[in-house]
Amino acid sequence: MARHWFGLAVAIALGSMAQAQDGVTVSHGISTFGELKLPADYAHLPYVNPNAPKGGEISQWAFGGFDSMNPYSVKGRAAGLSSVMFESILQGTADEIGAVYCLLCTTMEYPADRSWVVFNLRDDVKFSDGTPMTADDVLFSYETFLAKGLTDFRTVLATQVEKVEVLDPLKIKFTFKAGNSFRDLPADMGGLPIMSKAHYQANNLDLEESSMTPFMGTGQYVVDKIDVGKSVTYRRNPDYWGNSHPMQIGRGNFDIIRLEYYGDYDAAFEGFKAGNYTFRNEASSIKWATGYDFPEVASGQVKKVELPDGNKANGxxxxxxxxxxxxxxxxxxxxxxxxxxxxxxxxxxxxxxxxxxxxxxxxxxxxxxxxxxxxxxxxxxxxxxxxxxxxxxxxxxxxxxxxxxxxxxxxxxxxxxxxxxxxxxxxxxxxxxxxxxxxxxxxxxxxxxxxxxxxxxxxxxxxxxxxxxxxxxxxxxxxxxxxxxxxxxxxxxxxxxxxxxxxxxxxxxxxxxxxxxxxxxxxxxxxxxxxxxxxxxxxxxxxxxxxxxxxxxxxxxxxxxxxxxxxxxxxKDQHTVAYYDMYEHPETLPPYTLGELDFWWYNEEKAAALKASGLLR
Missing domain, CATH: 3.10.105.10 (Dipeptide-binding Protein; Domain 3)
Known part of the structure; x- marks a missing residue:
């Protein structure tokens, strides 16, 4: 399970210092070392286009197949992006290391030694079916991952948390076990995926089992269509609770995200050339060097570009x-x-x-x-x-x-x-x-x-x-x-x-x-x-x-x-990407992500021209 990178918050509203009462910090985020880059009243992330239009589709390929929509079980093979429905209380950014900010919370509280953390949850967060998210859902999610999450994850989690208390419907407290390094634990707890307790129980779901029933979260996207082993389509939820949240402005711009599965790399490349999917992050050096000589690249209808990648190598x-x-x-x-x-x-x-x-x-x-x-x-x-x-x-x-x-x-x-x-x-x-x-x-x-x-x-x-x-x-x-x-x-x-x-x-x-x-x-x-x-x-x-x-x-x-x-x-320190010329992105990309599914957007006029030429359906 991926963790999030966090740290001690010292700057909040209007650039003032975070409130510390009786040694307790109250803040809009936390940073491992030093100050948060974003103040409490930030309008949007610095690397997004806040006026990016919503609409259109982006599609990519995935290898092999899938037989499950549960990304947290070793049983079965989960569909790509099957965790896209989930959000966590805290969220990191793509231009800052060691910091996360409140997404599902208004503020968080923690003492100087970080031996506990309280999350003050927002009152407007909704699951995709419109039901409100409460501290009970957070507690249920924690207890479910502790009992049924990936074995290596829950083995570590069991050594870290002493108790979890619901203090009121929108307030939850995590207290950590003595003997641990508390440095990262408030942020780690804020990084747990939150699922709907009611939906999980009503559908008799089991986190340990393969399942084609998607779990319900609070995220921007929901499952739209599933063709088992062949394709999966996610649809942007127009009623997403966080459309006006400063963390989410300029993000989640595509109406549809589609993954097409191929069992063979060459077949996948031919599928791209035929327009069966529209965005390709090229991983094959021989394809990059010799394969992009087809007419649509020469005409500019398909763009072949290298974009900077500031990430460390993936090992x-x-x-x-x-x-x-x-x-x-x-x-x-x-x-x-x-x-x-x-x-x-x-x-x-x-x-x-x-x-x-x-x-x-x-x-x-x-x-x-x-x-x-x-x-x-x-x-x-x-x-x-x-x-x-x-x-x-x-x-x-x-x-x-x-x-x-x-x-x-x-x-x-x-x-x-x-x-x-x-x-x-x-x-x-x-x-x-x-x-x-x-x-x-x-x-x-x-x-x-x-x-x-x-x-x-x-x-x-x-x-x-x-x-x-x-x-x-x-x-x-x-x-x-x-x-x-x-x-x-x-x-x-x-x-x-x-x-x-x-x-x-x-x-x-x-x-x-x-x-x-x-x-x-x-x-x-x-x-x-x-x-x-x-x-x-x-x-x-x-x-x-x-x-x-x-x-x-x-x-x-x-x-x-x-x-x-x-x-x-x-x-390599470059993203080698090819895509049909109907997508746009901010002029300067953040150093730690390409972000094509996150903050790129769809140009409707360019897409219409591609469709009029017969290149795309």
């Missing part, structure tokens, strides 16, 4: 299943990582548009660099002295992805990898395959459900075979991928995944990398269990300033990279 990588005995030895993981040739792949397959990922916090100020600083050493040394991290982490430079030559098989890296596997006891036999003392071959299966990745994985497999590894690529459909990579199966060797992170990290790190969730998490798919990492997560969570957080995050990044649980892939 895309080949991820090892550390639950497998053969991957317990880090030398084995390092050797396998040496055989992926990014430089050759980038030049030959990607047309040079990518940069290599090295850090879990790549493309941000939080990435570890070089040898540890004295401040990092102060954090790392006590953990090393407990025997929970290797001593080398105190002196070695941060682990970087290996650099390869311009040939697919880099002979230097092949020799290094061979030496590592020899040391680890995987010896080459007469048949060219490596075996351990038990006579078992070093077999490595890449599990993949995306045909577009075949051209990337196959050369990697060939390189590994040259090393004596019995490597293969196994193609599965998306349903098999879900079942084999989720708890309790975890039936895979290597998959493409993400090393997740946030700018201001907190308890979600326990979901991503914590030992306590390693065998239940949908995020810690590699099954990382390290008491040293657990201690570093606690240090990050306890940071009381941005400087402390930065140092702690760099120390954690350094330790995570030393675990070699991944073979990092690539990223």
């Amino acid at each position: 895309q990588s080949f991820v090892f299943n550390l639950r497998r005995e053969k991957f317990q030895d880090p030398r084995v993981r390092e050797a396998i990582g040496l055989m992926f040739n990014f430089e050759w792949s980038n030049a030959t397959l990607f047309y040079g548009i990518y940069a290599r990922i090295n850090s879990v916090w790549e493309n941000s100020w939080l990435a570890a660099e070089g040898v540890p600083t004295p401040e990092e050493l102060a954090i790392l040394k006590p953990i090393v002295e407990e025997g929970l991290l290797p001593e080398s982490i105190l002196t070695d430079e941060a682990v970087m992805a290996p650099v390869s030559g311009d040939r697919q098989l880099d002979r230097g890296n092949l020799r290094k990898a061979s030496a590592l596997l020899d040391e680890a006891g995987w010896i080459v036999g007469n048949d060219g395959l490596r075996r351990n003392a038990k006579g078992e071959t070093l077999a490595v299966e890449f599990l993949n459900d995306s045909p577009s990745f075949d051209r990337i994985v196959n050369p990697y497999v060939e390189n590994l075979k040259a090393l004596g590894v019995d490597a293969k690529l196994t193609r599965v459909d998306n349903a098999q991928m879900e079942s084999r990579t989720r708890n309790p199966a975890y039936d895979f060797d290597i998959i493409v995944g993400n090393a997740r992170s946030g700018y201001i990290s907190g308890s979600e790190l326990k979901q991503y990398y914590g030992s306590e969730t390693a065998d239940v998490s949908v995020f810690n798919v590699m099954g990382l269990k390290s008491k040293g990492i657990d201690k570093l997560i606690d240090v990050v969570m306890a940071a009381k300033s941005l400087d402390e957080l930065t140092v702690a995050t760099k120390a954690l990044d350094r330790a995570l990279r030393a675990e070699r649980f991944w073979v990092p892939q690539w990223f």
